[in-house]
Amino acid sequence: MGDWNGRRVLVTGAGGFIGSHLAEALVMAGADVRAFVRYNSRGDAGLLHQLPPQLLDNIDIVAGDLRDPAAVERAIAGSDIVFHLGAVISIPYSYRHPFETAETNLMGTLNVLMASRTHDIDRLVHTSTSEVYGTAQYTPMDETHPLQGQSPYSASKIGADKLVESFVRSYDLPAVTVRPFNTYGPRQSARAVIPTIITQVLTSDHVHLGNLHARRDFTYVRDTVEGFQKAATADGVLGEEINLGTGIDISISELAELIIAITGRPVEIVSEAERMRPEQSEVMRLLSNNGLADQLLDWQPAWSLEEGLRETVTWISQNLYTFRVGHYEI
Numbered sequence: 001m002g003d004w005n006g007r008r009v010l011v012t013g014a015g016g017f018i019g020s021h022l023a024e025a026l027v028m029a030g031a032d033v034r035a036f037v038r039y040n041s042r043g044d045a046g047l048l049h050q051l052p053p054q055l056l057d058n059i060d061i062v063a064g065d066l067r068d069p070a071a072v073e074r075a076i077a078g079s080d081i082v083f084h085l086g087a088v089i090s091i092p093y094s095y096r097h098p099f100e101t102a103e104t105n106l107m108g109t110l111n112v113l114m115a116s117r118t119h120d121i122d123r124l125v126h127t128s129t130s131e132v133y134g135t136a137q138y139t140p141m142d143e144t145h146p147l148q149g150q151s152p153y154s155a156s157k158i159g160a161d162k163l164v165e166s167f168v169r170s171y172d173l174p175a176v177t178v179r180p181f182n183t184y185g186p187r188q189s190a191r192a193v194i195p196t197i198i199t200q201v202l203t204s205d206h207v208h209l210g211n212l213h214a215r216r217d218f219t220y221v222r223d224t225v226e227g228f229q230k231a232a233t234a235d236g237v238l239g240e241e242i243n244l245g246t247g248i249d250i251s252i253s254e255l256a257e258l259i260i261a262i263t264g265r266p267v268e269i270v271s272e273a274e275r276m277r278p279e280q281s282e283v284m285r286l287l288s289n290n291g292l293a294d295q296l297l298d299w300q301p302a303w304s305l306e307e308g309l310r311e312t313v314t315w316i317s318q319n320l321y322t323f324r325v326g327h328y329e330i
Contacts (some may be wrong), residue, residue, distance in 0.1 A: 002233030005030035010079040012036040012066065012112060013086030014059075015046020017188045018127075018180070022083060022225050023048065027055050029229070036075045036086065039063035047187045066108025073115040081232050084112045085127045087157070090191050091277065092330035094153035105156035106163070113167045116175075124175040125231050126164045128241065129157050130182065130217070130286045139249075140289035143179070143241045150281045161241065168239040176237045178227055181245030181288045185221030185308060186315035190329045193252060194218070194309070197259050198316045199325045206268050207260075208326065210275030212253035215285045217245040220308035223301040230297040237296050245288025246301045258306065262313055275328060 009026055013019040014035030026033050037045050045061050064071030066086050076082055087105045088094065094101040109126070116124045133141050134148025149155030167173040184194040193209070193216075200207040227244040231237060250258070256269050276282070293299040316323070 002229070007031045008034075008078055008080045009083065010034045010036060010076055010081070011083045011085060012075075013084075015048050016085065016089075017047060018183055018221060018224060019085040020047035020051065020187060021185070021221050022085070022228055023059055024051050024055055025225050025229065027058050033058070034060040034062055034075065034079065036062050036064060036072075038065060038086070050187060066104055066111060069111045069114065072108075072111040073118065076112070076115040076119050076121065079119065080122045082112065082116055082121055082124045083127075083228060083232065084109065084124060087127070089153065090330055091131070091151045091153045094151055094156070095278070096330070098152035101152050102156045102159070105153075106159045109160040109163050113163060113173065117167065117171055117173055122174060123232055124164070124173065125228055126161070126175055126177045128161050128177050128179040129154070130179060130243070130245065130288065131283065132158045132161060132179070133286065135283045136285040136287060139285065139287040140247055141243070141287055142289040143243060143292055150283055151277070165239070174238050176231050176239070177241040178231050179241060179243045180224050180227070181217040181219050181243065181286055183219050183221050183224045185312055188221075188312075190323050190327070194255070194259075194312060195316060195323070196329070197256050198313055199320065199323045201259055201263050201265055201267050202317055202320065203325045204267065206270050207256055208270050208272050208275065209252060209256065210272065210277070211282060212256075212269065212271050213251055214283065215249040215251050215287065217247070217249045217286050217288045218255070218305055218308070219244060219246055219301060220303035220311075223303055227293060227297060227299050230299050234297050240292070240296060242293050242296060243288045243290050244293055244299070245290050246305070247288055247290050248305070249285065249287040250305065259309060259313065262306070262309055
């Protein structure tokens with residue numbers, strides 16, 4: 001994954017789930033890490049506070065807002081590599097707040113692109129999402145699969161991906177886009193389905209979910225982070241969009257049954273209308289073709305779903321106090 005010693009790296013969205021894991025891995029690899037987190041009056045750096053103190057002390061935490069071009073430019077100044085993960089990510093939230101979602105994900109990305117060009121960085125690794133594909137028109141889904149804006153969130157990410165493409169083509173910006181498929185693991189919030197299931201299985205006799213038939217390709221966070229690191233150092237990847245998925249999918253009902261089996265608790269699964277996406281917005285299947293990641297990054301997922309789930313169950317059981325169990329998080 002390259003020599004990171006002394007490399008000056010910025011991670012936007014470093015206070016989030018994947019971002020905190022990536023910042024941690026980069027510090028452990030010897031990089032000089034700056035973390036751009038969204039400002040709040042509590043001075044809260046998000047999930048970075050869960051890192052061991054000896055690692056957190058080696059991260060330069062900068063608070064701001066992606067929508068503020070001056071704040072973004074100051075954060076990027078002096079960086080060799082920029083990992084852009086910052087975004088408004090919740091699909092249900094995007095239904096309620098499409099403007100904020102679009103402004104952050106589109107204009108925030110534009111600010112990152114402009115600052116990266118101004119400061120002549122070595123490489124930008126931009127974060128996409130499998131949601132840009134919408135419901136699978138064929139499987140497995142490779143990078144040429146049509147893009148479908150089935151939610152304001154997915155539409156905003158399609159726009160962000162295209163802005164990155166335009167800067168590569170127009171200004172030769174050294175950028176690569178990685179497209180994770182449903183990353184999960186320790187530190188993920190109950191906004192996502194796996195923590196939603198686990199927290200309820202550990203504490204209740206019922207698991208309340210939405211669509212039980214939708215199928216997803218779940219990728220453990222350590223595998224995703226390895227893909228990001230390889231995308232930052234691999235040759236011949238500039239301008240590419242690269243899937244990071246396992247190539248194996250599972251239905252939400254099957255996923256819940258697997259988690260129930262891992263925990264050993266007999267729990268009933270209940271589907272609720274409140275948790276359903278609008279009919280034409282529902283993405284029924286996501287299944288990656290990860291051949292390009294194998295070819296260009298020498299990346300293959302190392303964690304099986306059951307192995308990753310066991311790690312996640314252990315972490316959540318030790319941190320249940322951080323969740324509002326049973327509450328529908330958007």
